[in-house]
Ligand SMILES: Nc1ncnc2c1ncn2[C@@H]1O[C@H](COP(=O)(O)OP(=O)(O)OP(=O)(O)O)[C@@H](O)[C@H]1O
């Protein structure tokens with residue numbers, strides 16, 4: 001990343017191409033339908049933002065789902081109160097998540113290491129519980145926040161009479177469901193990639209890496225680390241809020257389960273699976289998890305029986321019993337196994353696997369041709 | 380207090396539990412001089428530097444830097460005032476490259492304790508990069524500038540840390556055994572480098588066990604034993620001081 005040649009336009013063009021062509025190159029994987037593609041884009045944003053905090057500063061937050069949830073609620077409220085246009089919704093989602101992150105980060109960053117993680121976890125669980133109790137007027141409790149026919153929607157209704165059914169989210173008239181929804185999320189993802197790349201290659205990003213590497217030294221180097229880590233925390237919280245609002249854009253409802261600790265844990269897994277501190281690793285991790293979730297959680301006993309039908313009857317029953325533990329509701333077991341395998345054999349995640357491949361094929365010298373930044377303290 | 384004193388340690392006490400690490404320590408470091416602190420292991424030398432950079436608060440007494448009393452300053456504030464330190468065990472950014480290691484302190488000096496410009500480009504920081512390369516060259520590490528700092532030998536880590544301090548152009552440089560773990564050749568190189576810095580007028584406090592280094596650099600020497608300054612003076616005065624001989628040859632153990 002130290003070369004004098006400006007790689008930015010090239011990196012952006014290549015990235016945009018890959019993202020916008022996802023419906024095509026994901027076809028052989030059977031993953032080219034809009035719902036899943038939207039998730040790919042949205043969770044890539046979530047993980048990318050999370051990595052700005054975890055990957056650069058080393059602060060491991062276990063509460064980032066809270067910002068995802070806040071983003072969703074804010075976006076749905078924007079749909080209910082003002083307009084079905086998605087732009088105000090994502091602006092509100094990002095803004096509220098940012099404010100929320102500022103408050104939580106301000107308190108949590110007084111501690112580091114495991115204490116920081118526990119504090120963020122506690123705050124997120126608090127938000128989750130509040131959403132079910134005191135805050136039900138805002139969150140609509142267990143039912144979740146939804147659009148209704150009685151919503152004021154003052155901006156929309158000032159310009160046109162409401163139709164009979166529930167309106168769709170839109171971008172100046174273009175419905176945000178299906179492929180248009182995916183392309184909207186994809187463009188937002190590309191913008192996020194640009195921002196993240198800039199942060200990675202800025203003195204600010206370098207300073208954050210210094211915090212991760214040796215916070216003690218930072219103090220004696222004249223750097224006040226607190227505002228730096230807080231800035232990283234708020235930025236990554238805003239990314240999460242953005243992802244949350246996009247979830248609402250593609251499907252306008254928001255529930256508290258989005259804030260649960262399992263959701264916070266998932267983004268940690270995505271980041272580690274892909275490669276902590278690398279530019280595109282967390283996105284790859286998000287894709288892998290969402291893809292496998294899609295496959296494994298759709299399996300049920302019938303599909304398994306069919307799959308193992310070549311076995312004799314007794315064996316088939318055993319095979320189905322064992323493998324059904326890993327699919328459907330139990331797919332998290334598969335995720336757990338995958339996670340263990342990666343952490344043990346590829347501690348740098350998918351990106352490390354990629355670098356190893358490159359090195360093998362370029363005979364040792366290579367491995368530096370990625371715009372991504374290596375972060376693991378070298379093999 | 381001496382008129383041109385850069386660092387003034389006034390009557391500092393510090394105990395760890397029952398252990399008196401520093402008692403009644405007074406020290407004046409004059410502008411542009413190199414002040415060596417010597418003394419047996421566990422005498423409290425590093426503790427004295429810790430008090431100066433705000434790592435440890437004294438139980439009583441004060442540290443005054445350039446007329447400013449450092450009672451409530453945090454380490455980063457003290458650094459921003461112009462104090463840089465090389466630690467006894469190197470404090471570097473192990474998983475970053477040497478160049479990054481030196482650029483971080485350069486940014487800290489230029490931009491202050493905090494500057495939020497997340498979109499400015501490192502690529503455009505040619506001046507800082509050049510200075511970082513030059514500083515690495517000064518300590519003899521320029522060929523390794525893209526290596527990860529963790530891969531350096533102990534002596535090289537020390538030289539890297541020295542470069543991280545020098546690029547800040549501090550008013551006061553504190554060095555805690557800067558040549559420990561270095562080969563004779565590297566030690567001599569470091570001594571030469573420190574001599575050139577002195578010509579530029581930088582004030583230094585140096586803790587050192589190697590008497591050859593001490594006597595080739597120091598304008599003044601203070602001897603610390605069991606938390607007390609038992610002698611202070613020019614190198615010649617110290618050489619002839621019987622109390623010093625005793626502290627080194629028998630009394631300390
Ligand atoms: N943070 C601390 N907590 C408790 N005791 C400490 C602490 N720091 C130093 N000490 C003790 O204070 C005494 C002085 O330690 P210090 O590190 O200042 O000695 P030193 O003169 O630098 O020795 P050396 O030459 O071995 O580096 C030692 O007995 C040490 O164990």
Ligand SMILES: [Mg+2]
Nearest residue numbers: 424425426467
């Ligand atoms: Mg010491």
